[in-house]
Amino acid sequence: MPAKVKVKRQAVSPVAHYLTLLVFALGVLVVLTAYASAQQTPASSEQVWLSLKDDVFGDRAIVLDDGVVRVEAPKRAQDAAIVPVDIFLDPAKAPEGVKTVTMIIDVNPAPVAAKFDIGKDAGITHISTRVRVNDYSYIRAIAETADGKLHMSQTFIKASGGCSAPAAKNSKEALAAMGQMKLRQFESTENMSKAEELQLMIRHPNNSGLQRDPLTQYFIPAHFVDKLSVSQGDRLILAMEGGISISEDPNFRFDFTAQGKEPLKVIASDTEGKQFESEWPLTTPVSN
Amino acid sequence: MSTLTRRQILGWAASSALIHTPARAAVEPKLSALADGVYAFTGAEEMMEPANQGAICNVGLIVGTESAALIDSGGSYLEGVELLRAVREITDKPLRYLINTHMHPDHIFGNAAFKETGAQIVGHTNLPAALEARGAFYLQSFRRQLGEELMRGVEIIPPTVLVADRTELDLGDRKLDLRAWQPAHTDNDLTVMDRTSGTFFAGDLVFLGHLPTMDGSLLGWMRQLDELAAIAASGVVPGHGPSPSAWPDAIAPERRYFETLASDLRAAIKAGVPLAEAVTTAGQSERAKWKLFDEYNERNATTAYAELEWE
Numbered sequence: 281m282p283a284k285v286k287v288k289r290q291a292v293s294p295v296a297h298y299l300t301l302l303v304f305a306l307g308v309l310v311v312l313t314a315y316a317s318a319q320q321t322p323a324s325s326e327q328v329w330l331s332l333k334d335d336v337f338g339d340r341a342i343v344l345d346d347g348v349v350r351v352e353a354p355k356r357a358q359d360a361a362i363v364p365v366d367i368f369l370d371p372a373k374a375p376e377g378v379k380t381v382t383m384i385i386d387v388n389p390a391p392v393a394a395k396f397d398i399g400k401d402a403g404i405t406h407i408s409t410r411v412r413v414n415d416y417s418y419i420r421a422i423a424e425t426a427d428g429k430l431h432m433s434q435t436f437i438k439a440s441g442g443c444s445a446p447a448a449k450n451s452k453e454a455l456a457a458m459g460q461m462k463l464r465q466f467e468s469t470e471n472m473s474k475a476e477e478l479q480l481m482i483r484h485p486n487n488s489g490l491q492r493d494p495l496t497q498y499f500i501p502a503h504f505v506d507k508l509s510v511s512q513g514d515r516l517i518l519a520m521e522g523g524i525s526i527s528e529d530p531n532f533r534f535d536f537t538a539q540g541k542e543p544l545k546v547i548a549s550d551t552e553g554k555q556f557e558s559e560w561p562l563t564t565p566v567s568n
Numbered sequence: 569m570s571t572l573t574r575r576q577i578l579g580w581a582a583s584s585a586l587i588h589t590p591a592r593a594a595v596e597p598k599l600s601a602l603a604d605g606v607y608a609f610t611g612a613e614e615m616m617e618p619a620n621q622g623a624i625c626n627v628g629l630i631v632g633t634e635s636a637a638l639i640d641s642g643g644s645y646l647e648g649v650e651l652l653r654a655v656r657e658i659t660d661k662p663l664r665y666l667i668n669t670h671m672h673p674d675h676i677f678g679n680a681a682f683k684e685t686g687a688q689i690v691g692h693t694n695l696p697a698a699l700e701a702r703g704a705f706y707l708q709s710f711r712r713q714l715g716e717e718l719m720r721g722v723e724i725i726p727p728t729v730l731v732a733d734r735t736e737l738d739l740g741d742r743k744l745d746l747r748a749w750q751p752a753h754t755d756n757d758l759t760v761m762d763r764t765s766g767t768f769f770a771g772d773l774v775f776l777g778h779l780p781t782m783d784g785s786l787l788g789w790m791r792q793l794d795e796l797a798a799i800a801a802s803g804v805v806p807g808h809g810p811s812p813s814a815w816p817d818a819i820a821p822e823r824r825y826f827e828t829l830a831s832d833l834r835a836a837i838k839a840g841v842p843l844a845e846a847v848t849t850a851g852q853s854e855r856a857k858w859k860l861f862d863e864y865n866e867r868n869a870t871t872a873y874a875e876l877e878w879e
């Protein structure tokens with residue numbers, strides 16, 4: 281007695297099947313690399329860092345905990361897909377200014393989560409964002425000052441328990457709303473003399489590409505926001521180059537010093553070459 | 569075949585001194601009769617851990633004149649094996665369907681134990697993709713939580729029978745109505761209604777006692793509560809909590825929790841309170857009313873904040 285059910289079968293031609301096997305074999309390697317070193321500890325995370333450090337920074341010296349930069353994250357991730365990270369910069373410790381901040385999550389499949397370029401005189405002292413965390417890991421922020429020196433802060437984070445996973449919760453909706461942007465302007469909480477605090481939100485699945493399409497068995501190509509810039513008029517405030525460790529619907533909140541009344545402009549692009557642009561008038565937060 | 573699996577279990581037991589201690593003794597999921605041909609096992613209201621062998625979710629069995637269907641397979645291979653044994657004590661009819669109500673490990677880690685029964689695995693049309701995105705991570709992270717021994721035998725096995733909207737399964741003089749929901753607890757929630765007895769198997773769309781966990785869409789869940797409540801049922805087997813429970817009264821506590829959480833978070837978002845800070849206070853007035861509140865509330869708040877921010 282056949283039941284009335286919709287059965288989806290995977291009809292694959294022999295050639296496609298061969299390709300699938302090939303892709304699958306390669307894919308398994310990627311996934312195994314990503315997950316093989318389970319049960320990470322501070323020591324094993326440090327090992328990963330030591331092995332990737334030269335690829336990112338060459339043999340340049342990195343000073344730990346000199347106060348130029350400080351990174352904060354919860355001790356235990358609540359939702360592995362949305363882990364808030366705060367990066368603080370101390371202008372008093374770096375009067376020459378910070379040029380870039382690189383955020384690294386040692387054990388993630390793509391450890392370099394983001395590289396931020398900080399506009400000259402942008403006045404940024406605090407950047408928060410949300411990341412995916414795949415296992416127990418150090419999260420690191422490495423600031424490069426104008427004199428070319430590197431300064432690092434690190435914090436160890438335990439992956440979340442239970443069934444929370446670093447994956448999109450609602451992939452169909454994420455794709456449908458892709459490219460929508462929202463900019464919120466707040467009165468700065470960091471420093472009363474400052475004009476603004478901004479929160480930029482972009483709808484994007486920021487897909488990791490480490491998964492097969494269950495129907496075709498092909499690997500879904502990674503699809504994420506790889507570039508982003510926020511400027512006021514022609515003046516760069518913050519730019520980012522990012523990867524798949526940034527959470528779905530990338531979200532950045534940061535303080536800055538406004539100059540004049542020129543509008544705020546955001547340009548973002550993703551790995552498929554799609555470009556998202558928007559402009560907002562500068563509001564006067566004190567009147568809110 | 570079940571002798572073989574039992575022998576395997578014994579083999580593992582022999583290879584591990586730990587499993588001989590009383591704390592590691594097999595949890596024997598008892599399938600209690602709720603109505604003629606309808607049975608349920610009520611899981612522990614706990615986190616998945618070695619002592620409970622992952623047996624924390626409710627499991628259902630429905631038997632028709634020709635075949636039987638099991639609803640969820642438990643949180644470990646071992647629990648799956650024990651469930652199959654319990655099924656066999658009740659009926660010798662073929663187990664034609666193993667219905668997975670959604671992607672979470674406590675509901676699907678036992679799937680591999682049913683391979684040799686020939687049961688077809690039935691799931692939401694979004695379930696294969698959700699498992700593809702999470703399977704490897706689940707296998708890795710639950711080694712830490714459940715331990716190597718309990719993870720032995722666990723495989724991520726996706727469904728082959730997919731439900732996109734509604735479908736009917738016939739067990740012989742007994743029809744089951746399966747319904748795929750829009751994103752709520754997860755983006756792959758499936759419910760089962762036994763027409764004969766009126767028993768509604770809600771999967772994790774209904775939590776009682778155990779704090780609901782959010783892994784899909786808070787707004788979607790809230791939006792669908794009325795539709796859920798409109799289902800005519802004589803009683804509900806929730807995903808977690810006492811079974812059976814009164815229907816639709818069983819929905820009231822989670823509705824109250826969702827509304828509290830959403831209103832706290834909306835106020836925080838409006839005031840510009842950042843996520844990391846807002847999640848430590850949102851929903852706290854519900855604390856005394858739930859088990860596992862501290863384990864899950866902050867996580868729910870994190871997930872919900874990121875969603876509500878786009879309203």
Ligand SMILES: [Zn+2]
Pocket residue numbers: 670672753772807
């Ligand atoms: Zn669940």
